[in-house]
Amino acid sequence: MAVLPPGYSIRRIEPRDYEEVVETLKVLTVVGDVTRAKFEETVEFWNNSTVKAGNAEIRAYNPHVIVNAEGRVVATGTVLIERKIIRNCGLVGHVEDIAVAKDQQGKQLGLLLIQYLTRLAHEAGCYKVILDCDEKNVGFYEKCGYRRCGVEMDHRL
Amino acid sequence: MAVLPPGYSIRRIEPRDYEEVVETLKVLTVVGDVTRAKFEETVEFWNNSTVKAGNAEIRAYNPHVIVNAEGRVVATGTVLIERKIIRNCGLVGHVEDIAVAKDQQGKQLGLLLIQYLTRLAHEAGCYKVILDCDEKNVGFYEKCGYRRCGVEMDHRL
Numbered sequence: 001m002a003v004l005p006p007g008y009s010i011r012r013i014e015p016r017d018y019e020e021v022v023e024t025l026k027v028l029t030v031v032g033d034v035t036r037a038k039f040e041e042t043v044e045f046w047n048n049s050t051v052k053a054g055n056a057e058i059r060a061y062n063p064h065v066i067v068n069a070e071g072r073v074v075a076t077g078t079v080l081i082e083r084k085i086i087r088n089c090g091l092v093g094h095v096e097d098i099a100v101a102k103d104q105q106g107k108q109l110g111l112l113l114i115q116y117l118t119r120l121a122h123e124a125g126c127y128k129v130i131l132d133c134d135e136k137n138v139g140f141y142e143k144c145g146y147r148r149c150g151v152e153m154d155h156r157l
Numbered sequence: 158m159a160v161l162p163p164g165y166s167i168r169r170i171e172p173r174d175y176e177e178v179v180e181t182l183k184v185l186t187v188v189g190d191v192t193r194a195k196f197e198e199t200v201e202f203w204n205n206s207t208v209k210a211g212n213a214e215i216r217a218y219n220p221h222v223i224v225n226a227e228g229r230v231v232a233t234g235t236v237l238i239e240r241k242i243i244r245n246c247g248l249v250g251h252v253e254d255i256a257v258a259k260d261q262q263g264k265q266l267g268l269l270l271i272q273y274l275t276r277l278a279h280e281a282g283c284y285k286v287i288l289d290c291d292e293k294n295v296g297f298y299e300k301c302g303y304r305r306c307g308v309e310m311d312h313r314l
Contacts (some may be wrong), residue, residue: 025243030181042246045209049217052202059238060206061240062215082237086182086254088189089199095250097243118312129312130289141310150309153277153298155286 002108002115008070010116013076015040017065024065028099042078045074051081053091053125056107066109075100075109079117093121094128114144159265159272164226167273170233172197174222177230181222185256208238210248210282219277223266232257232266236274238281250286252277271301 003011012022015039025031046061063078077098084090095117100110114131120151121129132152142148162168170178175196182188203218220235222225234255241247252274271288278286289309290298299305 019241029243032247034242034246038246039222039242042240042242045240049206051206052198064229080239082251082253083194083199083202084189084254085178085199086186089191089195090189093287094202094239096239097241099269121170122314124272127313129293130287132287132307132308132309135308138308138310143247144312146310149311150289150306151289151292151305152309153288153303154306155279155301155303156284157279 002111003019004066004109004112005068005107006103008074008109010064010066010113013043013046013063013065013078015043020042021076022066024073024076024099024101025097027102028097033048033121043112045078051083053081053083058124062117064113064117066113068104074104075113077117078111079121079129080124087127091121091124091126093124093126094120095131098131110140112142114141114146118145158230159268161223161266161269162225162264165223165231165266167221167223167270170203170220170222170235172200174230178222178233179232181256181258182254183235184259185254208240209257210238210240219274221270221274221279223270225261230258231257232270234270234274236278236286238278238283241249244284248278248281248283250275250281250283252286252288255288267297268301270298271298273305 002058018036045064049060050057051060065073066075077097080090080094164204175193206217207214208217217238222230223232224230239249277284280295
């Protein structure tokens with residue numbers, strides 16, 4: 001069973017994580033010119049976005065980080081919760097933007113973060129949690145308990 | 158070029174569309190016990206959910222219907238707009254829950270709805286629009302201007 005290394009923990013992203021989250025996300029793709037103000041505004045927007053789940057209001061955006069024993073951000077990822085009409089006005093979790101710092105590979109941080117976000121989404125009431133990945137990462141996500149179910153397609157201008 | 162049949166139009170979902178939208182969605186999957194009250198509450202929640210896009214607030218949920226010349230709902234679909242940190246705090250559109258009434262197939266309503274939602278998302282500022290589909294529908298979405306870019310995976314309890 002995978003467990004976090006001693007001293008590591010998982011928590012929601014906070015505005016003070018600006019530099020370390022931006023640095024961690026660069027492993028994944030182009031981050032671009034994200035200023036501290038834009039980052040903080042985004043985190044504030046995420047914190048204030050809710051979804052109606054039965055009689056409760058839950059958070060739509062659930063961005064998290066894993067921090068190491070020194071409190072440094074070493075991984076990040078999120079799950080966005082969507083409300084539908086189908087499946088009895090069901091909720092679906094979308095796992096997005098999983099990134100692990102290059103010097104932290106091999107510690108199962110990606111697996112632990114996926115499992116954490118997946119559980120969070122199910123406990124919030126999601127009937128399913130989905131994610132899109134490259135063909136080469138299918139085996140990794142299968143280890144996280146996911147199974148192949150469709151094709152992702154995109155449209156760019 | 159695909160155009161809507163005479164008298165048909167595309168507009169946002171309204172609370173009064175309850176019965177016809179629920180009926181149309183049954184083509185897609187299990188809708189379940191969605192009462193009028195739950196439907197109306199969901200539409201109200203969708204209408205009030207916003208995303209920060211630069212200095213503007215845009216709608217996060219963009220559920221639409223195509224109605225025929227008699228005003229009956231004959232197709233439905235939505236695009237959810239997500240705010241990220243990557244790509245300069247970029248926006249991504251998620252096209253979801255496209256359904257066309259069985260007796261309306263062959264009129265290119267699915268294609269027209271996808272093109273409409275895709276354009277709406279790009280005009281709102283999305284750098285890409287994505288969707289997940291079955292392998293057998295890849296050719297259809299390619300006609301809509303999409304290309305295969307990854308694998309969809311899911312996790313269910």
